[in-house]
Amino acid sequence: MCHNMERMNGQITANRQFFKDSVAEEQIIYAPLCLNPLMARIATEVGFKYGYLSGGALGFELAISEALLTVNEIREYARQIISRSEIGLIVDIGVGFGDPVHTWRAIRELEAVGATAVEIEDQVAPKRVHHHKGVEHLVSSQEMVEKIKEAVSAREDRTFQIIARTSAISNESMESALSRAKEYREAGADVILLQPRDEQELKAIRSHLEPPLALISAPGRWPEETLLESGFRLMFDPFTAQVASVQAVKTVFETVSRRGSLAELDSMMSEYRKLQIYAGLESLYELEGRTTEK
Template sequence: MSVQATLRQLLQRNTVLSAPGIYDGLSARLVELAGFEAAFVSGACVSFARFGRPDMGLVSAAEVSETVAVIRERTAMPLIVDMDTGFGNALNVQRTVRTFERAGASALQMEDQLMPKRCGHMRGKQVISPAEMVGKIHAALDARQHEDTFLIARTDALGVNGFEDAMERAELYLEAGADALFIEAPQTLDQMQAIGARFGKRIPLVHNLVEGGNSPVKCAAEMGELDYRIALFPASLLHLFVPAAQHLLQCLHRDGQVESLRKNMVDLAAINDLLGADELLAAGVRFQPEKR
């Protein structure tokens, strides 16, 4: 069974697929060991964790592709990959699709923001015309090498032009052949209900559950009741990691030690076990020269 086919099979179930955001091999390993069946390679978290920058279109396609390849080497989970705007026009979109597929993407999420994009829950976004986005969707579908690779069309128009424009764009993106729809940052439960009623039986719907964002719902179960199918938790790991790291560093700076925090920490042996050190060592024995 191909990695790409797995995501489609997961969506055959009558449940919401939860996909935590990941950004490197360790986060991918943690998500997989926790029992999740898919993960979201979040462009925001790649920017946060790798470059220490906000989600404002500062990460390149090559940098995301490299991150996907590193993660794919560590896990067979379906990877929903954030491809932002496709990193340019329709021709750029085609190259991005091919590059990300080769790196190991199972699904690609493309949005209709104007470059340089920014986080969907930030002010100051701009969107391209619906016609241009439809062209980019066609370009992406023509470029994909595996027909099982999922294309998620995201519109950020709700926060720019209003709810009706976002709904009209979603209809056009569905007609263009997108495999799933993502109307970013609905502002009320009524809006989410309207989105689910119009599209939920026709195509998988995606929603972002961002701590501090604008979501009217708080959990995957609520999304299921509204006919949404994919729940993205793009930054939850990092949102917990940051205060924990800050607390540790404050203690270290103040006390010159972290012994008081050891009960909340793993040690070297535990992290080696988590990451499969024994399996690697055992595999390496096969290639050692025989003793004579």
């Protein structure tokens, strides 16, 4: 147990330091959605170093809304992912669950379970379900600055990164977004997340803000060179994996409902047998081999 804890703590420390160093370099770090340990292990298997626990995706996963998630729910999902994978997990904590004091607690909780970074945004608290329809209400920049300052002071490990997100481009103006971004960085945010909608907005960002910047996007929407020139170093993708999963499940259910069977059963069973590999059961087989199955 002691050896495993040392290994996990070493992995957490390495993930944080490597992430902090990487965002300072001229490269795009792509972090796919990781909703559970299995997804995180698969992401690591195919070569990703970082994953994104999206509040929006988790809300859909639980068939409610990000607006109704609690800090305990997000902490527990993050804990499970980190304890069973080597992924560096970036956790979306929405609006920080309330006032600066609630954000302070959220930061302490997520740092304690080993998150690599957290993302906090400048919408009102409590967050409203209508944000899914594009109806977003922002707090004042001063309120957000206070949250960021308390988030920064709450962390004990300075390599644990604070990402501040503003939705001002679509809800106020580019001028407001740029002003907010500068204030958030001065308050101590390590990375600023913005959502440009076109090349013109990218150009405005390039002219006024220094890297590292982050955005949320499906891969392939923006040329990597364009993003790098504009100061972006992080791309979070909360959509692709969940949409692909939902589409696959719906297709299988519809096929079985309509036909009563699956023509692809053999290939699916072959993939099913791989699940024990993805889940890391080999170490558990070895444990039982030393004990109950020897």
